[in-house]
Amino acid sequence: MELVRETDAGRTALDPMLPQLWTIERVRQETHDTFTLELTPGRSSMGTAAGRFLPGQFNMLYVFGVGEVPISISGDPGQPGRLVHTTRAVGMVTRAMRQLKRGGQIGVRGPYGTGWPVAAAQGDDLVLVAGGIGLAPLRSVVYQVLAEREKYGRVVLLFGARSAADLLFRRELEAWRSRFDLDILVTVDRGSADWRGSVGVVTKLIARAPFDPFNATALLCGPEIMMRYTVDELLRRGMPAGQVYLSMERNMKCAIGLCGHCQFGAAFVCQQGPVFPYPAVERLFSAREG
Amino acid sequence: MMIEESQTAAMASHPFLSGLDADSLRLLARCAANLRFPAGAVICRQGEEATHFYLIQHGRVALDLYESRHGSHTIQTLEAGEVLGWSWLVEPYRWQFDARAVELVRAISLDAACLREACDASPVLGYTIVKRLTRVMAQRLTATRLQLMDLYGTRT
Numbered sequence: 001m002e003l004v005r006e007t008d009a010g011r012t013a014l015d016p017m018l019p020q021l022w023t024i025e026r027v028r029q030e031t032h033d034t035f036t037l038e039l040t041p042g043r044s045s046m047g048t049a050a051g052r053f054l055p056g057q058f059n060m061l062y063v064f065g066v067g068e069v070p071i072s073i074s075g076d077p078g079q080p081g082r083l084v085h086t087t088r089a090v091g092m093v094t095r096a097m098r099q100l101k102r103g104g105q106i107g108v109r110g111p112y113g114t115g116w117p118v119a120a121a122q123g124d125d126l127v128l129v130a131g132g133i134g135l136a137p138l139r140s141v142v143y144q145v146l147a148e149r150e151k152y153g154r155v156v157l158l159f160g161a162r163s164a165a166d167l168l169f170r171r172e173l174e175a176w177r178s179r180f181d182l183d184i185l186v187t188v189d190r191g192s193a194d195w196r197g198s199v200g201v202v203t204k205l206i207a208r209a210p211f212d213p214f215n216a217t218a219l220l221c222g223p224e225i226m227m228r229y230t231v232d233e234l235l236r237r238g239m240p241a242g243q244v245y246l247s248m249e250r251n252m253k254c255a256i257g258l259c260g261h262c263q264f265g266a267a268f269v270c271q272q273g274p275v276f277p278y279p280a281v282e283r284l285f286s287a288r289e290g
Numbered sequence: 291m292m293i294e295e296s297q298t299a300a301m302a303s304h305p306f307l308s309g310l311d312a313d314s315l316r317l318l319a320r321c322a323a324n325l326r327f328p329a330g331a332v333i334c335r336q337g338e339e340a341t342h343f344y345l346i347q348h349g350r351v352a353l354d355l356y357e358s359r360h361g362s363h364t365i366q367t368l369e370a371g372e373v374l375g376w377s378w379l380v381e382p383y384r385w386q387f388d389a390r391a392v393e394l395v396r397a398i399s400l401d402a403a404c405l406r407e408a409c410d411a412s413p414v415l416g417y418t419i420v421k422r423l424t425r426v427m428a429q430r431l432t433a434t435r436l437q438l439m440d441l442y443g444t445r446t
Contacts, residue, residue: 132442162442189437191352191364196392199352199367201436204429208371223441229432 016256019062019107020050022083024100030086031166034133035098036074037061039083042105051080054115055140056219056247056275060255061085062107063100067093070252070270072137073111077144083108086136086168112255114275116141117245121217124243125153127209129230131160131202131222135168137247138221142176149181153216156183156209160202160226163188164195183210202226206233213239219275221247228285231278244278297322301398304345305371306422314415321404327391333374334385340377342399346370349395354388365437366430367392376423378402 021042028036041050053059053073062068069091075084089098100106118141126145128138138157145152157176161167167186177184185205187198198205203226218234220227227246234244250262250269262269265284267276278285298315301307301322307315327333327349334340336356344351348370354362365387368374374397377385383402409416 160442162440166442187367189441191367195364196350197367198350198369199364201433201441203436204433208369225436225439226441229436 016109017254019060019068019109021105022108024102024104024106025082026102027098027100030168033090034086034088034166034168036084036086037097037100037106038075039085039106039108041081051083053077053080053083053111053140055118055144056115056137057111057113058137058252058255058274059083059085059108059110059112060252061093061097062109063093063096064105064107066096068107068109069093069097070112070255072247072274074136074139075143077140078147086133086139088133109255112252112270113273116219116247116275117217118144122148122151123153123215125211125216126155127206127211127216127218127234128155128157129159129202129206129218129220129222129227130157131226132162132166133168134220134222134226134247135159138219139169139172141219142182146182154183154211155181156185156211158202158205158209159184159186160205160222161186161188163190164192164197185209201229203229203233206230206237213237216243218244219247220244224248224285231285241278241282245275246278246281247274248276248281249274294319297324297398300324300347301345304347304398306345306373306426310415310418314412314418317408317412317415318400318405321401321408323399323401325397325399327395327397329391329393331391331395333389333391333395336385336388338385340375340383340385341402342375343378343402343405344374345398345400346372346374347396347398350392351395352390352392354390356388362388366433373423373426376427378405379420379423 022039023042024037025040026038030036055077058070058072060068061071071085071087074086087094089095130138145155173184176182187200187202187205191199220230231244248264248269250264252270253259253261255270257268257271297319301315346368351368351374352364353366355365356362374389377383409419
């Protein structure tokens with residue numbers, strides 16, 4: 001079986017395990033432990049499809065000599081020539097990633113996985129519920145929705161973070177908040193003297209969020225227990241379960257459904273996910289995994 | 291009479307009392323007053339007698355826990371449509387935390403002694419109030435448990 005074939009441009013068209021080279025254009029520190037990488041295609045990764053993705057998909061990012069990790073795409077799908085990834089520096093690879101500088105190179109495989117049902121939600125109210133770093137893959141949704149804002153009803157973003165210092169994309173949140181066509185509700189788990197906003201878990205925002213539960217699609221991304229309680233609140237408000245979508249996180253290694261590390265019930269999160277309709281994972285959602 | 295009717299209507303529109311029958315609302319209205327707290331005002335203090343129960347109509351209230359070495363920590367905020375306090379119902383009727391208006395707060399204040407009397411006089415009303423307050427307490431307990439888990443600490 002032929003796994004690698006060199007194309008005219010020197011790209012490997014068939015080997016899905018071979019990363020393409022992208023150049024680091026910018027490293028932005030978002031919070032004390034979270035950063036954003038902006039990447040532009042290197043010579044080997046140029047092409048019309050370079051950087052195209054659906055909101056909710058992820059890439060495998062490879063820090064050479066260190067390792068590879070799955071990171072969701074947090075950029076604008078309307079600007080495919082520029083890949084944007086936001087992540088926390090919590091492990092060996094992401095800590096090394098944070099040390100990368102402008103002009104450096106990184107390996108990219110992807111995009112992989114399913115995206116959010118942004119097109120299918122047209123005509124509905126859209127409720128985005130994010131916890132912590134879970135805002136990153138939902139930012140792409142906001143960009144896409146804002147590009148065709150007239151196709152949606154009310155658009156509500158509910159965002160919970162650990163503290164005010166941990167609020168991701170703060171400047172954008174403030175800009176979105178100033179718009180008349182977005183409802184942005186933010187809460188933090190731990191208050192501080194300089195925080196005049198809401199304190200408490202993100203689930204408590206659902207009761208007062210302005211949307212019609214019967215004509216809304218909800219997209220959830222955050223820790224699983226947060227999503228579980230968020231689903232409970234959405235269902236309590238009357239939203240049908242089939243209109244709730246979750247982004248699941250498992251230990252993705254190959255990202256092409258071969259290694260089985262990300263198995264979740266009968267599904268591989270890297271292929272059938274990471275975005276699932278709630279009914280597809282409901283049974284597994286609170287199951288204990290050995 | 292007009293004032294009593296408008297008070298009853300205001301109370302009926304608050305989520306905590308919505309759906310209550312007119313007699314119950316009239317009974318509660320006798321205990322009620324409309325209050326405003328400017329931003330920064332202290333509504334109650336930890337350890338003091340819980341003399342009132344508040345139905346928040348507007349604004350944001352911070353619940354602060356005071357600890358002598360580290361000062362005050364905001365553990366939760368309450369907003370329009372929520373209620374402040376259950377200490378009025380639980381002996382020894384002492385506030386368990388400080389409550390502070392983060393911004394201008396408008397609230398219906400119910401006198402605690404009057405409210406307890408009304409609940410004693412009408413066990414149906416009393417049971418309704420206790421059931422609704424228990425639901426609030428259960429929701430806040432769940433929320434507090436989630437906060438304790440430090441949910442956003444490890445996700446990559």
